Amino acid sequence: MQSDLLTDPLVLCIALPLLGAVLTTAVPRRAVLLGILMALATCASAITLAVLVWQYGSLRVLLGGWDPELAIGLRADGLAAALVLMANVVGLGISVYASGYYRDRERLGAFWPLWMLLWAALNGLFLAGDLFNLYVMLELIGITAAALGALTGSRDAIAANLRYLLVGLLGSISYLLGVALLYTAHGTLDLALVAEAIAASEALFAVDATALVLMVSGLALKAALFPLHFWLPPAHANAPAPVSAALSALVVKAAFYVILRLWLDLFAPVTGLAAAMFLGMLGAAAVIWGSWRALRAERLKLMAAYSTVAQIGYLFLFLPLLAATPPGPPRDNLLAALVLMAVTHGFAKSGFFLAVGLVQTNAGHDRIDDLGGTAQRLPATTFAIALAGSALIGLPPSGSFIGKWLLMQGAIESGQWWWVIVVTAGSLLAAAYVFRVLSRAFGLEPTPLRFITDARTEVPALLLALVSVAVLGLASGPLWTLLGLQAGGGA
Amino acid sequence: MTAQFLYGGAGLILFVLGLWSFLVHAPLLRKLIALNIMGGGVFHVLIAVAYRGDGVPPDPVPHALVLTGIVVAVSATALALVLGARMQDEDDDRI
Numbered sequence: 389m390q391s392d393l394l395t396d397p398l399v400l401c402i403a404l405p406l407l408g409a410v411l412t413t414a415v416p417r418r419a420v421l422l423g424i425l426m427a428l429a430t431c432a433s434a435i436t437l438a439v440l441v442w443q444y445g446s447l448r449v450l451l452g453g454w455d456p457e458l459a460i461g462l463r464a465d466g467l468a469a470a471l472v473l474m475a476n477v478v479g480l481g482i483s484v485y486a487s488g489y490y491r492d493r494e495r496l497g498a499f500w501p502l503w504m505l506l507w508a509a510l511n512g513l514f515l516a517g518d519l520f521n522l523y524v525m526l527e528l529i530g531i532t533a534a535a536l537g538a539l540t541g542s543r544d545a546i547a548a549n550l551r552y553l554l555v556g557l558l559g560s561i562s563y564l565l566g567v568a569l570l571y572t573a574h575g576t577l578d579l580a581l582v583a584e585a586i587a588a589s590e591a592l593f594a595v596d597a598t599a600l601v602l603m604v605s606g607l608a609l610k611a612a613l614f615p616l617h618f619w620l621p622p623a624h625a626n627a628p629a630p631v632s633a634a635l636s637a638l639v640v641k642a643a644f645y646v647i648l649r650l651w652l653d654l655f656a657p658v659t660g661l662a663a664a665m666f667l668g669m670l671g672a673a674a675v676i677w678g679s680w681r682a683l684r685a686e687r688l689k690l691m692a693a694y695s696t697v698a699q700i701g702y703l704f705l706f707l708p709l710l711a712a713t714p715p716g717p718p719r720d721n722l723l724a725a726l727v728l729m730a731v732t733h734g735f736a737k738s739g740f741f742l743a744v745g746l747v748q749t750n751a752g753h754d755r756i757d758d759l760g761g762t763a764q765r766l767p768a769t770t771f772a773i774a775l776a777g778s779a780l781i782g783l784p785p786s787g788s789f790i791g792k793w794l795l796m797q798g799a800i801e802s803g804q805w806w807w808v809i810v811v812t813a814g815s816l817l818a819a820a821y822v823f824r825v826l827s828r829a830f831g832l833e834p835t836p837l838r839f840i841t842d843a844r845t846e847v848p849a850l851l852l853a854l855v856s857v858a859v860l861g862l863a864s865g866p867l868w869t870l871l872g873l874q875a876g877g878g879a
Numbered sequence: 880m881t882a883q884f885l886y887g888g889a890g891l892i893l894f895v896l897g898l899w900s901f902l903v904h905a906p907l908l909r910k911l912i913a914l915n916i917m918g919g920g921v922f923h924v925l926i927a928v929a930y931r932g933d934g935v936p937p938d939p940v941p942h943a944l945v946l947t948g949i950v951v952a953v954s955a956t957a958l959a960l961v962l963g964a965r966m967q968d969e970d971d972d973r974i
Contacts, residue, residue, distance in 0.1 A: 550962040
């Protein structure tokens with residue numbers, strides 16, 4: 389049993405980055421080498437995990453050989469595996485990029501342990517099998533993310549991340565009260581057992597509904613759902629480039645993942661169409677408002693941060709559609725499209741932020757209006773921005789094109805046609821803000837004698853952007869199989 | 880049973896008081912204290928839940944949750960204080 393545990397990919401996905409955090413703290417002079425090695429090992433175990441989930445459908449492990457009542461349980465199903473795979477590939481890209489990005493030894497020494505800890509917490513969150521474990525991971529993510537974001541040391545960055553930390557704490561305390569209520573009502577924390585108990589006890593509807601409201605509003609604060617997004621743009625725009633990428637692509641997604649888990653698995657008997665519609669409306673407002681502010685942003689990183697607000701909004705649009713669609717292939721398509729959108733955004737936004745970081749380092753600023761000649765000086769990076777941008781808009785063949793297509797199809801089929809207007813308007817605005825950047829970048833400046841090339845930082849950005857467009861768009865079929873869904877004519 | 884309700888109810892009141900204070904007051908220290916009071920409220924509720932009647936040992940799970948929660952709250956508070964102190968230093972330097 390014990391020897392199985394040590395090689396179980398479920399355990400390795402969390403233990404390896406934790407070990408990496410310890411090692412990079414203990415030997416700061418070798419932090420880059422150790423960090424990259426642990427990143428590679430973690431990514432390998434995440435891929436193994438995804439392959440195993442592909443083969444067996446779902447995995448489960450109880451730590452320490454305790455009873456299911458007491459033990460900390462880890463589990464992975466298709467949804468968790470898809471997000472773990474995305475997070476770890478993006479994490480590897482960010483690690484390689486960071487090894488070339490940080491020149492300053494002191495900052496580098498602080499970056500690696502925090503980043504590895506954040507990585508461990510993200511994997512722990514995706515694989516958690518009980519409500520309290522989710523809480524601990526949420527707090528770990530919040531603390532490490534705020535510390536990482538404040539690494540630049542500028543006053544703006546510290547102020548933005550202090551606010552982010554406080555908001556995150558408020559969100560997790562609200563979530564914890566929800567957990568306490570659920571434990572009072574049902575006497576267990578295990579996700580599957582609580583789900584059964586909620587389905588079986590209709591008399592406790594009031595308690596369950598209160599817990600749902602507390603938990604979802606706390607998590608919506610962390611996921612930056614409009615109008616609770618106010619903390620996100622300054623925090624993400626002021627962080628160092630690799631950290632912005634991790635925050636926007638992974639950390640916000642983690643909070644959304646917990647909402648999705650609770651909404652679909654746990655509270656399915658409690659959530660009604662009205663509640664889903666309410667979250668959908670907030671999502672729609674996020675799409676319009678976030679895209680509009682992204683269009684008006686003067687700085688590239690601020691634009692990317694507002695675009696994250698909008699992209700999170702799209703994910704919430706799926707909830708009313710899922711509520712209105714009866715189980716079957718159309719609903720499976722919606723679920724897969726939701727995951728596809730989340731995963732594509734993870735790759736696209738991380739690639740985008742990494743590329744923007746290079747533009748900022750080379751030009752010394754990220755003002756959109758003064759980007760002229762970027763395409764001539766940084767051809768590969770500009771290409772990465774364009775690729776990631778086309779995934780943000782949802783142009784074919786990106787993964788978000790398929791996601792948005794299925795979203796609109798679902799909206800029309802379930803009679804909620806108004807979401808189509810939101811998606812179209814959001815995509816048009818996204819096209820406007822991406823092309824605004826590209827039109828400045830592809831100026832008529834003369835081609836310089838030497839291009840700036842830096843493989844260690846340019847290649848990860850380019851590859852992540854490429855995955856969001858080519859791999860997820862052209863080969864998204866396996867996602868349906870991984871999620872255990874029926875492909876009903878989609879993709 | 881009455882004591883349990885009193886204790887749990889006091890926890891909920893503490894949570895609401897803390898939330899109110901967090902939203903209304905701007906200074907960092909007051910916000911942090913408010914967050915800790917909210918946390919204290921949740922811990923109250925959890926401890927009240929653990930009570931299973933006289934003579935019966937209390938449920939250990941909520942107690943474990945409270946212990947973990949306290950550790951998390953202390954570390955988060957510490958980080959917030961460090962960030963706040965750093966901002967204070969920068970402001971002092973500027974003057």
